[in-house]
Amino acid sequence: MHFFHLSDLHIGKQLYGYSLLEDQEWILTEIYELIREKRPDGVLIAGDVYDKSVPAAEAVTVFDRFLTKVSQLEPKIPVLIISGNHDSPERLAFGAKILSRQQIYVAGTCPQIPEDHLKKVTFQDEWGETEVWMLPFVKPGYVRKLMEESKKETDREDGAGEQRDRDGETEIKVKNGWEEIRRDYNEAVKFLLEREQVDTEKRNILISHQFYTAGGETPKTSDSETISVGGLDQVDISCLAPFSYVALGHIHRPQSMGRESIRYCGSMLKYSLSEWEQEKSVTEVILKAPGQEPVIQLHPLHPLREICVIRGRLEEILEANKDSICEDYVSIVLTDEEELYQPKEQLERIFTHILEVRTERNRKLVQEWEDGQAEDTQTDPKLVFEQFFSQIQGRKLQEEEAAVLEEVFAKIREEEG
Numbered sequence: 001m002h003f004f005h006l007s008d009l010h011i012g013k014q015l016y017g018y019s020l021l022e023d024q025e026w027i028l029t030e031i032y033e034l035i036r037e038k039r040p041d042g043v044l045i046a047g048d049v050y051d052k053s054v055p056a057a058e059a060v061t062v063f064d065r066f067l068t069k070v071s072q073l074e075p076k077i078p079v080l081i082i083s084g085n086h087d088s089p090e091r092l093a094f095g096a097k098i099l100s101r102q103q104i105y106v107a108g109t110c111p112q113i114p115e116d117h118l119k120k121v122t123f124q125d126e127w128g129e130t131e132v133w134m135l136p137f138v139k140p141g142y143v144r145k146l147m148e149e150s151k152k153e154t155d156r157e158d159g160a161g162e163q164r165d166r167d168g169e170t171e172i173k174v175k176n177g178w179e180e181i182r183r184d185y186n187e188a189v190k191f192l193l194e195r196e197q198v199d200t201e202k203r204n205i206l207i208s209h210q211f212y213t214a215g216g217e218t219p220k221t222s223d224s225e226t227i228s229v230g231g232l233d234q235v236d237i238s239c240l241a242p243f244s245y246v247a248l249g250h251i252h253r254p255q256s257m258g259r260e261s262i263r264y265c266g267s268m269l270k271y272s273l274s275e276w277e278q279e280k281s282v283t284e285v286i287l288k289a290p291g292q293e294p295v296i297q298l299h300p301l302h303p304l305r306e307i308c309v310i311r312g313r314l315e316e317i318l319e320a321n322k323d324s325i326c327e328d329y330v331s332i333v334l335t336d337e338e339e340l341y342q343p344k345e346q347l348e349r350i351f352t353h354i355l356e357v358r359t360e361r362n363r364k365l366v367q368e369w370e371d372g373q374a375e376d377t378q379t380d381p382k383l384v385f386e387q388f389f390s391q392i393q394g395r396k397l398q399e400e401e402a403a404v405l406e407e408v409f410a411k412i413r414e415e416e417g
């Protein structure tokens with residue numbers, strides 16, 4: 001089984017007010033070209049297809065174009081998609097039955113009734129079957145009813161209802177506040193996986209979109225994920241044991257959790273400044289004979305515009321970039337000590353996509369300046385202007401300028417009588 005693992009497309013996302021649609025279409029084209037070249041047996045998309053649960057029409061069009069192109073490849077390459085926390089489970093699953101005839105499989109909602117099970121797609125190769133299980137993003141609330149029903153069912157079957165109720169009582173006492181919810185996420189995922197008959201004689205792959213931890217070790221996050229405060233959404237990887245490879249989404253930095261074959265492939269683009277030094281990629285996985293470790297290869301992606309942080313003095317930055325227009329998304333950190341005249345306007349002539357302009361001054365100098373200011377209040381207006389001028393221009397008034405200033409002040413004094 002040879003497949004591509006993608007996640008966190010976040011189509012429709014904006015960055016500091018800039019629409020990223022053009023960048024997303026660009027990168028999806030690069031991904032499509034890779035699919036066309038490498039011809040994997042399947043493409044797995046581990047959630048957060050869209051950035052919003054009600055995506056903009058343009059965002060839907062961009063994803064539609066990508067899917068249509070992939071589905072036109074011959075021989076067909078199945079695409080398996082689960083919902084992430086940013087997607088609407090129901091909206092994502094629209095037309096899923098019809099799409100499955102084109103080998104586009106979408107798992108939007110979690111099982112609701114005892115007869116419902118996780119979607120599963122079976123692949124065949126020289127080493128036998130590989131089953132790919134699709135677990136949509138789970139919140140404890142999505143499966144609470146099903147969990148209660150199944151508990152009642154087991155109680156009836158083994159006639160141990162009374163005993164269980166007594167045990168349940170102590171359990172309820174332990175379950176309070178944060179601890180209860182934390183356990184609920186873990187238990188909801190565990191519950192959904194354990195009720196499936198996973199045949200570990202075969203190779204099994206899971207697609208999932210949760211915040212997985214490995215014995216308390218948490219993944220390295222960025223600023224663009226929506227993670228619940230206090231780690232309430234944590235799920236321990238111990239429930240992932242039956243799977244030869246776990247294709248994860250949710251965390252935007254590519255990394256493995258616990259073992260190499262439990263992987264976050266990361267987002268397809270940098271979605272926050274905190275990611276500017278990360279390299280985004282497509283994860284290609286080859287699973288050979290059962291029991292063998294997967295072979296994982298990362299293909300770096302080449303965005304239309306980079307995200308970068310530029311630090312330095314205004315003059316240096318303008319000088320270094322004066323020969324061309326820069327379309328990258330930039331955060332500019334100015335280290336000039338003196339006040340600058342309209343720095344953003346000057347930078348905008350060269351940089352077309354400025355995310356922010358910050359100044360980072362030497363705190364000691366700023367303090368000295370502020371202290372000096374306090375003493376100088378209520379002084380001679382000419383002195384105040386001279387100070388203002390030298391802060392803005394970085395030099396003292398020249399003799400000629402001082403003379404002009406003197407003239408102006410004289411005129412004002414005259415008019416004021």
Ligand SMILES: [Mn+2]
Pocket residue numbers: 008010048084086225226250251
């Ligand atoms: Mn995400």
